[in-house]
Amino acid sequence: MKFGYTVEAPTNWPELLRIARDIDERSNFDSFWVSDALVANGRLDEPRLDSWTALAAIAQATSRIRLGVHVSGNAYRHPAVLAKMVTTIDQVSNGRVELGIGAGWPGESRRYGIEFWRRAERVERLDEALEVIKLLWTQPRPKFEGKYYRLDEPPYSPPNVQQPHPPILIGGGSDAMLRVIAKHADAVSPMIDMSAAKLKIDAYCREIGRDPGALRWEGGGQLFLNDDPLIQERAVRWAMEQYSQTEEEMRGQLFGSLEQVRARVQQQADAGAGEINVFQLPRIHTKSLLRFSEEVIPQFR
Numbered sequence: 001m002k003f004g005y006t007v008e009a010p011t012n013w014p015e016l017l018r019i020a021r022d023i024d025e026r027s028n029f030d031s032f033w034v035s036d037a038l039v040a041n042g043r044l045d046e047p048r049l050d051s052w053t054a055l056a057a058i059a060q061a062t063s064r065i066r067l068g069v070h071v072s073g074n075a076y077r078h079p080a081v082l083a084k085m086v087t088t089i090d091q092v093s094n095g096r097v098e099l100g101i102g103a104g105w106p107g108e109s110r111r112y113g114i115e116f117w118r119r120a121e122r123v124e125r126l127d128e129a130l131e132v133i134k135l136l137w138t139q140p141r142p143k144f145e146g147k148y149y150r151l152d153e154p155p156y157s158p159p160n161v162q163q164p165h166p167p168i169l170i171g172g173g174s175d176a177m178l179r180v181i182a183k184h185a186d187a188v189s190p191m192i193d194m195s196a197a198k199l200k201i202d203a204y205c206r207e208i209g210r211d212p213g214a215l216r217w218e219g220g221g222q223l224f225l226n227d228d229p230l231i232q233e234r235a236v237r238w239a240m241e242q243y244s245q246t247e248e249e250m251r252g253q254l255f256g257s258l259e260q261v262r263a264r265v266q267q268q269a270d271a272g273a274g275e276i277n278v279f280q281l282p283r284i285h286t287k288s289l290l291r292f293s294e295e296v297i298p299q300f301r
Contacts, residue, residue, distance in 0.1 A: 004031035004277040024062040027293040033070035059093035068098035075104035079129035095161035137165035187216040219273030221253040
């Protein structure tokens, strides 16, 4: 099993660089991800770094871990531009980048005046965007005429280091998104129950003649590793107040004592997850993260 860590709110460059180097040099984690948003956790008063720009700098500062954005909002960047950004980081990192992508989310787009589309159009655009990206990555001078995007035999150089292209991870949960995942994804970050998502995606893959066994499945969730029941209780109450999570939702994450966290990882492995991607809120807690690395990850190698 592989393990990744996602920084949910990259607000401070020195801290982001430090944790990326710690993950690269001192941990058992396999990958490092940055979330994509224009506003940090929906909080208007907090700073926010751009995910792909920060990831390019992290690629230069690390040497081992795989890198990605979890997940890039399709509404923010034209697919041809995003393809070039990912290729650039693939070059800088010597083949360690993955494209994490989703249909996008509405709130902050409206604040910045970025055009945002209804749900059906968002999914259609993502489907076409992935067609465009994969054509640029795999064909010389591709031609494409879609409903939303077009290519008129553009040049594309340099190529990616990874062939045929960097892996594509897609996050989503609606039936329409699961069809896009079946068509384009190398890895899946399901936003619904994994067992239900697997049944649907397996069927959609068979419809288009694709082997569903080729897909990597990602589990994970919010990490809070602490053996003290009183501290656990305070963390639950805080999350309920700050993020409108229910107690059941919080305790369904990678939450609690060492044995509880191990058991939750095992549950996800039993459900079919081959990768676990964890994040922390409201801040990075290096001690807890390294404890997870040292006392949980080796149990699943």
